Amino acid sequence: MSKVTVLVVDDAAFIRDLVKKGLRSHLPGVQIEEAINGRKAQQILARVDIDLVLCDWEMPEMSGLELLTWVRSEPRTAKVPFVMVTSRGDKENVVQAIQAGVSDYIGKPFSNDQLITKVKKALNKAGKLQLLAQQASKPTAASAFGNDSLNALTGGKAPVVNTPPPVAAEAFAAKPAAKAASSASKAPPAGRGQGTLRLPNSSCDCVIKALSLKEAQLVVKVQEQLPQVLESAVLDLQQGADNEVARLNGYLHSVAAMENTPSSEWLVVVFRFVDKDPQKLDYLSRLIARGSVQKHYSPGA
Incomplete structure (x- = not known):
């Protein structure tokens, strides 16, 4: 056969x-x-x-x-x-x-x-x-x-295994509604650029805190569906006076709370690139050289 x-x-x-x-x-x-x-x-x-x-x-x-x-x-x-x-x-x-x-x-x-x-x-x-x-x-x-x-x-459904969220995400599950409402009006943290992080079932705006040719450090607001480590994603970077957009493929390398408190409204996400396309790498290089994002970012620093 x-x-x-x-x-x-x-x-x-x-x-x-x-x-x-x-x-x-x-x-x-x-x-x-x-x-x-x-x-x-x-x-x-x-x-x-x-x-x-x-x-x-x-x-x-x-x-x-x-x-x-x-x-x-x-x-x-x-x-x-x-x-x-x-x-x-x-x-x-x-x-x-x-x-x-x-x-x-x-x-x-x-x-x-x-x-x-x-x-x-x-x-x-x-x-x-x-x-x-x-x-x-x-x-x-x-x-x-x-x-x-x-x-x-042929159509049968395999058993669903519920994977627990990362430790950094667990703190947000029990956040009181009143606390969330009181902090909803907080301004987003300052950054060096903006973009959109697209996940398989959702998308969210993000602030780009740092960028290298290998990865980006992003700040995203806590949502009902939290991003998961190793989840595939696409990062749309919008930079420059002409609002150029680079569409970069990758995965979430790490997800952590921006502040050491259960009431933190923001997550710090390290998005690691997987593209090897020379055009995309050239675009990233130009973004970094332009100064619209941080020039030097050492992973794990």
Whole structure:
């Protein structure tokens, strides 16, 4: 029986790991290939039968759009489902991808549920989802979870594990409503720039306290749904007289209260970048050199 194989293409190792973990957890039996850019993906597609491509847009050497164009031009791969996984959600980018023959679109940041829903849709349309379910249901010596795997693929729900929030976040859960109301009018802390932090299920404005080529130190207001460490996110930086926007992919490296008190209204979030795109790194360099953000920031200082 042939295997169902998914190719994950992204220059950021963290994003590839996130996607692979989600696929293996929800789609038992799936085979996964990975590539760090479009050029490497071409080599894999030339020698391996791929059933679905999950691809980032912005990558060095060959972008996702260039890879998509090549895939659609090759008779061997022309009909392979191609899902773009990217923070480029603007209308003109979506139109570009559609014109190039994209099968579907997943916006960053994304949750596991969003990812798996899109993947199942693409595999089902290609007639591969049932095959994957059959693979997962075959008992093997290495696994005693065949029935559970089939159930997960065909609509059964796996048990939900409630992960406790980070220690820094627990202090906010019991904050009295009166205290929160009395401090709601406090002005945000001073910063060196502004941006928007986009999480899988929410977004919030943030103040950029410090910035380096590797990470940003952000201050965000406490919300009902607290950000979690290692959660994937996208940071939209808006800087300069022309309000230039840089869209940076990454994850939350740490989350802590700004003040050592349960009534603190603000969180300090360290957002670590995963992009390797030279254009984004150049933009960050220009922001730092411009002086609109702190020039020197030492992680852990």
